[in-house]
Amino acid sequence: MAYRDEQLSEEKVFKDPVHRYVHVKDRAIWDLIAAPEFQRLRRIKQLGTTNLTFHGAEHSRFNHSLGVYEIVRRIINNFQDRPHWNKDERLLCLCAALLHDLGHGPFSHSFEKVFKLDHEYFTQQIIIGDTKINEILERVSPGFAQKVADVIAKTYEDKLVVSLISSQIDADRMDYLQRDAYFTGVSYGHFDMERILRVMRPIDDQVVIKSTGMHAVEDYIMSRYQMYWQVYFHPVTRSAEVILSKILHRAKYLYETKKFKFKLKPTHFLSFFEGDVDLKDYLKLDEMIVHYYFQLWQDEDDEILRDLCERFMNRRLFKYVEFNPNLQMNDWMELYQLFQQAGIDPKYYLVVDSSSDLPYDFYRPGEEEERLPIHLLMPDGNLKELSRHSDIVESISGKKRTDHKLYFPKDKLNELKDEAVKTRIKDILYGQGAKEDVE
């Protein structure tokens, strides 16, 4: 029997807290899960620093990838005899679902910003490069690895296949919303996925929702909105992210000065500092390695690096205040100077963080051909954009909510000897005469 059709002698299952069971019958899927590049995902947390806010959020990209695979497997089962669905794309969809996050690195978002990396690029490299994953995919058929890479890059010719993994209501989002809600322990984030799967229909090159399922989708949109503001955008998590990226900036800066000698050569970071990261180096760095260096850097001679690492490891985070760059531009400039005067380097200790700095979004219908919205399949066979039919979705998606916060180390300010500088900084941050224990 050809490898692509090979089935395990009996179905294997992974116990899963979100989907109850993840079912595997294809030999190729089983082999992909066992590949070192996929097992590496166990050592990369799905939510990065969120566990410093919600202590349950220790789940990994491995959990999530299996979850996305399982959702796609169920969708395909439902699609089996429907028109527009090409049964030959089954294994391609399953592989793409399983491998869609393969290129994520440790604390992906901060690493990408600081070192100008792109996890999607590395996903492609792992799939088409010299890896165990590539070897397995090419056993399915020559050129199959490239097809999987194309689906994940959203450049595959069959857009219907792409939309299962990546669209406004896809397996990726449906898994992470439920999984992140489960592990953070929040009560939002839940919706009736079984119902959504039952009302999904493949039409031409997109997946649409039968209009009778609109309320289940409304629930999904609501949970996406709630999770965005309550979990993904939590200001304490953002504080940890701010410190994390400042550590990386500082370590890179110290390396670039050439004068600074790290007590232990930062071998795993060298190619990141030099801006020349190859696949081998990339795969070696996971969150355990990063934590190891942060642990060591707490004893480094550089005061800033030492302090930032100590803050990150011991959760001594920056405090924050709301900040409006339009109304407070002058405040910002004065604060910057006052921090310099006080000997607190504002490049590392005075940070504005905006909602656009986050790799999550909530549903917006957008403009025609801006991007594909969620379409409802009406009884007369026409398609209608969701927010044009649902008042709930219209009211959420029409509201533009954005946010900017100013982060700073309050403990360092408290220790300032110069009372005049200290008072002025606090007056700007908290408002004159206001209580300073505001977070």
Next chain:
Amino acid sequence: MLNNHAKLMQFFSVADGVTGRKKLQKMIYILQKCNIPFEEKYQFHFYGPYSEELTLRVEELCNLGFLQEEKEDKSNYYQYNYQLTAAGDDFLEQFPFDMPDMTAKVDMLKEKSSRFLELVSTMFYFDDLPLEENVEKVRTVKPKQKYSDEEIEDAVTFIQKLKHEGK
């Protein structure tokens, strides 16, 4: 602070207003590919390169009062038009940063339709491929647009001109 926002404001100032979000998305992507240092992360979407980060930043600029958004009802859909406000101008004056002159490129892009810019941005997206393969890929990922040979030729010429404009 707000360096990436300021770069976008500079763009809106040079463009003196932009009509349509799709056009805005494609213009910023194409400028990025012409080495104008916008940092918004793009991915390939149904209608070509698209940046969620850009959408969010534009929303932030509107909420901060730096950008004015006008929503036009086109019966089947809405179209959004953008213009820098006086507060946006003030901010730009106060906020010192280096940005290469993009006036000539922006003028060229503004003249074109969003359909044409979708083609140009998609060709840029696959610019690691030789021209023949690039065109084939564009036709594969955009079968519904049915781009004619003439449009593709125009796009190739436009890309060449754009790359040399302002050098």
